Amino acid sequence: MAVRKTRVPMPEQGSAERIGNFNEVPLGYTAEMAQEEAGRCLQCKNPPCIEGCPVAVQIPQFIAAIKEGDFRRAIRTIKETNNLPAVCGRVCPQEEQCEVRCVLRKKGEPIAIGRLERFAADWEAAEGLAEIEKTGPDKARKVAVIGSGPAGLTVAGDLAKKGYRVTVFEALHAAGGVLVYGIPEFRLPKAIVEREVDYVRKLGAEVLTNVVVGYTLTIDDLKEQGYDAIFLGTGAGLPRFMGIPGENLNGVYSANEFLTRTNLMKSYLFPEYDTPIKCGRRVAVVGGGNVAMDAVRCALRLGAEEAYIVYRRSDEEMPARREEIEHAKEEGVRFRLLTNPKRILGDEKGWVSGMECLQMELGEPDASGRRRPVPIEGSEFVLEVDTVVMALGTRPNPVLPRQIQGLELRSWGGIIADEETGRTSAPGIWAGGDSVTGSATVILAMGAGKKAAADMDRYLRGK
Amino acid sequence: MYEIIEKRTLNPTIKLFVVKAPLVARRAEPGQFVMVRIHEKGERIPLTIADYNPGAGTVTIVVQEVGKTTALLGAMEPGDSLPDFLGPLGVPAELPTGGRVMCVGGGVGVAPVYPKAKAMFERGVEVISVIGARTAELLILEEEMRAVSRKLYVTTDDGSKGHHGFVTDIVDRLLREEGSYDEVIAVGPLVMMQAVARVTKPHGVKTWVSLNPIMVDGTGMCGACRVTVGGKTRFCCVDGPMFDGHEVDFEEAIRRARMYQEEETLAREQCRCGGEGYGG
Numbered sequence: 001m002a003v004r005k006t007r008v009p010m011p012e013q014g015s016a017e018r019i020g021n022f023n024e025v026p027l028g029y030t031a032e033m034a035q036e037e038a039g040r041c042l043q044c045k046n047p048p049c050i051e052g053c054p055v056a057v058q059i060p061q062f063i064a065a066i067k068e069g070d071f072r073r074a075i076r077t078i079k080e081t082n083n084l085p086a087v088c089g090r091v092c093p094q095e096e097q098c099e100v101r102c103v104l105r106k107k108g109e110p111i112a113i114g115r116l117e118r119f120a121a122d123w124e125a126a127e128g129l130a131e132i133e134k135t136g137p138d139k140a141r142k143v144a145v146i147g148s149g150p151a152g153l154t155v156a157g158d159l160a161k162k163g164y165r166v167t168v169f170e171a172l173h174a175a176g177g178v179l180v181y182g183i184p185e186f187r188l189p190k191a192i193v194e195r196e197v198d199y200v201r202k203l204g205a206e207v208l209t210n211v212v213v214g215y216t217l218t219i220d221d222l223k224e225q226g227y228d229a230i231f232l233g234t235g236a237g238l239p240r241f242m243g244i245p246g247e248n249l250n251g252v253y254s255a256n257e258f259l260t261r262t263n264l265m266k267s268y269l270f271p272e273y274d275t276p277i278k279c280g281r282r283v284a285v286v287g288g289g290n291v292a293m294d295a296v297r298c299a300l301r302l303g304a305e306e307a308y309i310v311y312r313r314s315d316e317e318m319p320a321r322r323e324e325i326e327h328a329k330e331e332g333v334r335f336r337l338l339t340n341p342k343r344i345l346g347d348e349k350g351w352v353s354g355m356e357c358l359q360m361e362l363g364e365p366d367a368s369g370r371r372r373p374v375p376i377e378g379s380e381f382v383l384e385v386d387t388v389v390m391a392l393g394t395r396p397n398p399v400l401p402r403q404i405q406g407l408e409l410r411s412w413g414g415i416i417a418d419e420e421t422g423r424t425s426a427p428g429i430w431a432g433g434d435s436v437t438g439s440a441t442v443i444l445a446m447g448a449g450k451k452a453a454a455d456m457d458r459y460l461r462g463k
Numbered sequence: 464m465y466e467i468i469e470k471r472t473l474n475p476t477i478k479l480f481v482v483k484a485p486l487v488a489r490r491a492e493p494g495q496f497v498m499v500r501i502h503e504k505g506e507r508i509p510l511t512i513a514d515y516n517p518g519a520g521t522v523t524i525v526v527q528e529v530g531k532t533t534a535l536l537g538a539m540e541p542g543d544s545l546p547d548f549l550g551p552l553g554v555p556a557e558l559p560t561g562g563r564v565m566c567v568g569g570g571v572g573v574a575p576v577y578p579k580a581k582a583m584f585e586r587g588v589e590v591i592s593v594i595g596a597r598t599a600e601l602l603i604l605e606e607e608m609r610a611v612s613r614k615l616y617v618t619t620d621d622g623s624k625g626h627h628g629f630v631t632d633i634v635d636r637l638l639r640e641e642g643s644y645d646e647v648i649a650v651g652p653l654v655m656m657q658a659v660a661r662v663t664k665p666h667g668v669k670t671w672v673s674l675n676p677i678m679v680d681g682t683g684m685c686g687a688c689r690v691t692v693g694g695k696t697r698f699c700c701v702d703g704p705m706f707d708g709h710e711v712d713f714e715e716a717i718r719r720a721r722m723y724q725e726e727e728t729l730a731r732e733q734c735r736c737g738g739e740g741y742g743g
């Protein structure tokens with residue numbers, strides 16, 4: 001059989017069907033498909049793909065195992081370095097991480113590394129054999145992890161494997177961070193997140209929900225309770241608004257609120273679930289990132305007849321993953337590019353009745369290297385919408401960091417931490433993930449967690 | 464799980480619960496609140512910490528049945544458990560340690576006023592309290608309030624007890640006749656707090672109100688609770704819930720509180736309940 005140049009396609013729910021439900025869109029490979037795709041890998045001697053993975057998954061090794069049909073070895077290989085493969089296989093921006101480095105990209109399509117990783121993880125879940133592999137003897141030292149997003153879960157998993165007594169403190173009632181409250185069910189089923197959290201629990205870490213550190217317990221309390229090392233994985237959950245008139249009208253949401261109601265509180269199942277959401281018939285989502293795509297695709301599934309992306313730059317600059325933009329387009333989302341809101345209009349009862357926008361054009365490049373959008377004078381027009389979702393990015397929440405003595409922050413609120421070790425300026429405290437970098441990606445948060453866990457281990461052994 | 468230890472019916476729609484929550488009790492201060500979920504498919508609702516006992520590890524909440532969640536909670540009994548009880552949240556009230564302070568509570572708002580009055584009373588502040596309800600049988604915590612006040616005034620809308628009229632009548636009279644109050648603290652329905660702020664403004668008395676917008680997470684992550692204070696957008700859950708009543712945009716707050724009225728009615732259909740709400 002000739003080796004194909006293009007990747008084995010992944011079956012998907014059709015776009016007409018899927019906007020009527022919150023089920024996952026890509027359906028995953030069968031064993032045959034996975035083996036065929038794995039067969040394309042050249043098993044490079046110096047595999048460049050691994051360098052693109054922030055947690056250094058042994059890519060050729062696990063792919064070889066899939067090719068041979070030894071799926072158990074495949075998942076074991078992945079889990080040596082990655083505690084959350086079912087998540088990463090779905091939401092990693094592989095096209096700019098591992099896959100972009102694959103040598104096959106020059107001649108055709110790179111290996112679908114993410115899809116294969118997902119396959120191996122889902123296979124394991126179906127077989128029900130999450131294997132626990134401790135790498136160190138039980139230790140007396142206690143580690144506190146604050147926040148149960150991918151950064152915190154990685155630190156907890158790695159240190160629990162080594163035998164430390166780890167406790168994860170999470171403010172919300174469910175663990176997973178953005179994976180549970182932000183990323184929608186149709187991209188990352190919540191059952192998968194729960195499974196991954198359970199795995200970290202099985203490794204021996206304790207996960208306590210309903211504890212917001214800074215309120216319920218302070219950092220000093222934790223030190224008093226004998227936690228020898230503390231990791232801050234508190235994410236970047238503080239939503240931003242534009243500061244334009246009309247933003248507090250009824251019907252204007254932050255993307256965080258819109259997505260939290262939908263995903264964490266399951267308002268798409270209202271009234272079976274108690275939390276309501278008010279998604280109108282004509283919805284505008286302001287922004288061009290993954291968060292905006294998630295919000296707009298949720299809006300469609302919540303019954304919006306018209307759903308818009310309003311973004312001030314052009315298609316090329318949109319930071320969202322291509323795959324997500326394509327999915328949104330297939331589902332009928334309308335893109336109003338080079339468009340920026342000026343104010344939100346309200347009716348006599350205080351509800352959104354429209355959004356006045358300005359047309360933009362691209363000028364000189366700005367500090368980010370992207371061409372800066374400048375408004376075209378007199379180009380105002382009104383987009384008739386009844387719901388507006390602001391997906392403008394988020395910042396680290398300052399409440400906890402401000403309480404920690406000696407913890408240095410950047411002007412925008414990010415925690416300053418050493419890139420290689422995650423150490424902060426406060427003794428005994430590490431940090432990583434979005435709380436350090438601002439909104440980034442799952443895999444970068446995990447990469448930061450890995451480095452911090454390794455350094456915390458060194459520190460604790462030296463103590 | 465957080466077990467309900469004790470329950471008291473204060474009036475037909477207002478219930479008091481003592482809940483086992485040692486971590487919350489240990490750090491609670493007057494002015495703070497908790498986020499509660501009563502079952503696995505439930506919403507997260509904010510409730511003020513009405514009292515706390517760090518020794519016993521308990522927190523008291525007082526709940527008025529206004530919708531589905533509060534009605535289901537109202538039907539719970541000692542021995543039942545709440546799956547989620549997060550707190551203490553919000554900025555503790557900055558209470559004075561001396562001088563003379565007027566505490567004003569309307570409806571279920573008397574419950575959040577109580578811990579503040581109590582804390583001030585214990586520190587030697589001269590506490591003068593004004594509490595009101597629509598009718599005598601709806602009045603709550605009268606004895607508790609009397610015990611921590613130098614003087615207590617009661618009002619009812621229908622005249623069935625105390626002064627016939629609104630709490631603002633008394634507030635106005637006291638400010639005009641007695642003068643010199645260092646602060647006024649008012650908690651109750653939004654319209655009541657707005658009215659109190661209006662009355663105290665000409666007297667130039669610092670007036671604290673406790674806002675109660677719709678919340679989702681209660682930790683500063685969603686922005687659902689945004690309120691305009693002094694022309695600036697603030698998140699009530701992390702910047703409040705106490706704000707300067709003379710700076711609050713009450714019109715906006717009242718409008719935003721009505722955002723989910725239709726859905727609330729739908730959710731309420733199965734359970735017969737009603738009432739004005741904390742902010743209705």
Ligand SMILES: Cc1cc2nc3c(=O)[nH]c(=O)nc-3n(C[C@H](O)[C@H](O)[C@H](O)COP(=O)(O)OP(=O)(O)OC[C@H]3O[C@@H](n4cnc5c(N)ncnc54)[C@H](O)[C@@H]3O)c2cc1C
Pocket residue numbers: 091092093146147148149150151152169170171172176177178179182183184211212213214233234235236237259290291294397400432433434435439440441442443445
């Ligand atoms: C809608 C959306 C879609 C996204 N899509 C993608 C994608 O497709 N691919 C991708 O790679 N990335 C995506 N991202 C980004 C990615 O989710 C984040 O970069 C990643 O989750 C960051 O992980 P973290 O562990 O640093 O923080 P988070 O996931 O934010 O977790 C932080 C946790 O800490 C808790 N916490 C905060 N403060 C406290 C405290 N004081 N006490 C206790 N707990 C606290 C929070 O409640 C939260 O659960 C998306 C983000 C969003 C919002």
Ligand SMILES: Cc1cc2nc3c(=O)[nH]c(=O)nc-3n(C[C@H](O)[C@H](O)[C@H](O)COP(=O)(O)OP(=O)(O)OC[C@H]3O[C@@H](n4cnc5c(N)ncnc54)[C@H](O)[C@@H]3O)c2cc1C
Pocket residue numbers: 496508509510511512524525526527528529530531532533534571574575674675676677678704720721722723724727728730731739740741742743
């Ligand atoms: C900081 C804070 C402290 C609070 N403390 C208390 C307290 O100690 N005791 C108490 O009984 N209530 C308190 N509330 C109000 C309480 O959270 C709401 O009554 C509750 O969320 C209603 O839920 P429900 O499902 O029963 O009613 P819903 O069906 O959600 O609402 C029923 C009616 O109440 C109104 N309403 C809904 N949410 C609120 C709200 N947050 N504030 C005012 N009106 C609302 C609706 O507009 C509707 O008219 C507090 C609110 C906040 C923000």
Ligand code: SF4
Pocket residue numbers: 052053054055056057059082088089092094097098099113114117443
């Ligand atoms: S974890 Fe992400 S970046 Fe690493 S190999 Fe898997 S999909 Fe690629």
Ligand code: SF4
Pocket residue numbers: 040041042043044047048049050059060101102103104111113
């Ligand atoms: S670079 Fe591509 S072909 Fe080479 S080992 Fe990695 S996945 Fe296989």
Ligand code: FES
Pocket residue numbers: 677678679680681682683684685686687688689698699700701
């Ligand atoms: S309730 Fe979400 S930010 Fe206040």
